Amino acid sequence: MSYIIYGIPKEYKMNLIERVRTLCPLINPNTSRSITKKQLAYNAIKEEILNNNLPSGTFLVERELCKALDISRTPIREALHQLASEGLVEFIPNRGAFVTGLTYEDIIETYDVREVLEGLATKMFTIHATEPELDELENIYNQMEKALENGNVEELVKYDVKFHRCIIKGCRNDKLKTLIKNINDHVERITNTIKKDQARAITTATHHKNIVNAIIQKDPELAERKMREHIVDSKNYHTKRYNFTK
Amino acid sequence: MSYIIYGIPKEYKMNLIERVRTLCPLINPNTSRSITKKQLAYNAIKEEILNNNLPSGTFLVERELCKALDISRTPIREALHQLASEGLVEFIPNRGAFVTGLTYEDIIETYDVREVLEGLATKMFTIHATEPELDELENIYNQMEKALENGNVEELVKYDVKFHRCIIKGCRNDKLKTLIKNINDHVERITNTIKKDQARAITTATHHKNIVNAIIQKDPELAERKMREHIVDSKNYHTKRYNFTK
Structure with missing residues (x-):
């Protein structure tokens, strides 16, 4: 896996936050009460990766995701770990979570x-x-x-x-x-x-x-x-x- | 899935307990300290299922497994749930855990x-x-x-x-x-x-x-x-x- 982007440009960050925020209410509106915060974060980030809105190599800054989704750190981290187990996110020691490269x-x-x-x-x-x-x-x-x-x-x-x-x-x-x-x-x-x-x-x-x-x-x-x-x-x-x- | 056996005959139960007990020290003897109790129970029960020592439809009585493996109920249950997620064990409401049928x-x-x-x-x-x-x-x-x-x-x-x-x-x-x-x-x-x-x-x-x-x-x-x-x-x-x- 190679890393194309090691951070998100400022205007892109804002786009990300807006996009994820817009996405949130759309996820299973009928069952939103029973969805856990981890599941919500997982769905939102996954959707963005699969749609290539978060391209290969994007640095997933935890505090930005917390802010965008209005969710605390623990469920965000759990969601990122689940995505890592599915090969969509990769953790690099002392750096953080990145969207895996599509080679x-x-x-x-x-x-x-x-x-x-x-x-x-x-x-x-x-x-x-x-x-x-x-x-x-x-x-x-x-x-x-x-x-x-x-x-x-x-x-x-x-x-x-x-x-x-x-x-x-x-x-x-x-x-x-x-x-x-x-x-x-x-x-x-x-x-x-x-x-x-x-x-x-x-x-x-x-x-x-x-x-x-x-x-x-x-x-x-x-x-x-x-x-x-x-x-x-x-x-x-x-x-x-x-x-x-x- | 159909159930061939709804319980284990008494002599079979003893065999199971003996077999699982014998198996325990054999599992990764070098790393046994770092293996969790759940992992140990999971390995032991899975080995028995894959080797057809616990055939399709066998009722997995929790207290027997606890006794055989000298492990408390929680890790046994967690192991059974992991096996269920892999399709080797099935939970039937109000009855308990069974080895899935091989059809x-x-x-x-x-x-x-x-x-x-x-x-x-x-x-x-x-x-x-x-x-x-x-x-x-x-x-x-x-x-x-x-x-x-x-x-x-x-x-x-x-x-x-x-x-x-x-x-x-x-x-x-x-x-x-x-x-x-x-x-x-x-x-x-x-x-x-x-x-x-x-x-x-x-x-x-x-x-x-x-x-x-x-x-x-x-x-x-x-x-x-x-x-x-x-x-x-x-x-x-x-x-x-x-x-x-x-």
Whole structure:
């Protein structure tokens, strides 16, 4: 892991505080009473990291987080330790907590694993999906195509996420679901860097069309292969982009 | 999960207490002072579950565990909760803690996931392994063959585990290693049921020979396929065996 930023510029700090403060009331408004302060801090900081608002190498100053979230030091520290156990935050002795770097190798590792896991999920979904499940997937795909026609890339990205979730939800393997959940934070952190790329959105929609067709044709091997090809293509896109922006 | 046993027969209880007591001094004798009581209870109970000495559905009576391990109730409870979070123990309201059932579906789910993960690990190992790593793998394979010649199945099983670990260790993907670690308890629990099957040992050795040959030939796709075939074959063996002993 390399550190890109060793501190937050003053104007950025203010942005962070404002953003986190804005975010707080949004987190599970219906259950906010039962959420612990640690959970609240955890959710808020994680959301900021996954959305790349706190980029790799950002120094997470405890007293700033306390102020922004109006939470005392202990729950903030507990939240940071939980995020560290998930690989999103790293503690450096005598320095403090930093957002971990998202490296070239992270992208390769995450996508290599994602390829085989989601490939398997797609195969199993094709074998076992019921009519309502197939309808749900087709419906999501149609919404995605509509978003593409309207040139609404942010909307399309939302349906992209839903498409993958729908397949995973119906894969009939709880262990597989848990493992995919374990890498999904990293996937989200990577994919959230491309929310406004129109060309990529078109490619994604084409791939999804191939996947959905193979599933409807009830061809598990083809569906698996199409999903794997889609994820390999995403890996190549993200690694190229990483090299370009570095 | 279904429950096969709702209590432990008296003579079995005594066996359990003896076994756990015998096990205690064996756990990290050099570091026993730094091990917490919770960790000690966790290790002891987990070892018994993975080795199938506490079979599916066994009622884990807290006071018996306290007596057997000479540990008070709180750390025992904490250990049971940790095991519950890992899917090895289940709490039933108003009844207590039980060893989770190892179902037919558990075998299928675990081996389907294992197939794609270890397949990928084998492919990556074949691509990246250094000469010393290849030597280590060949050495383990040779020891396994020697154990087979001597008809020592328990020894062979040990080298079987080492063979898989050696490949995983050298796969160059930390996220993949973590995911494999997450399912390994379940794999161990399933494979530990066959420690004395001579015919299965011969099959395993043959499969390993095919895998090691493909790795030495530097053929990543073939190595991956051979590992996947080996794991599918193990899945079929365990599911057949499950139906037979049910």
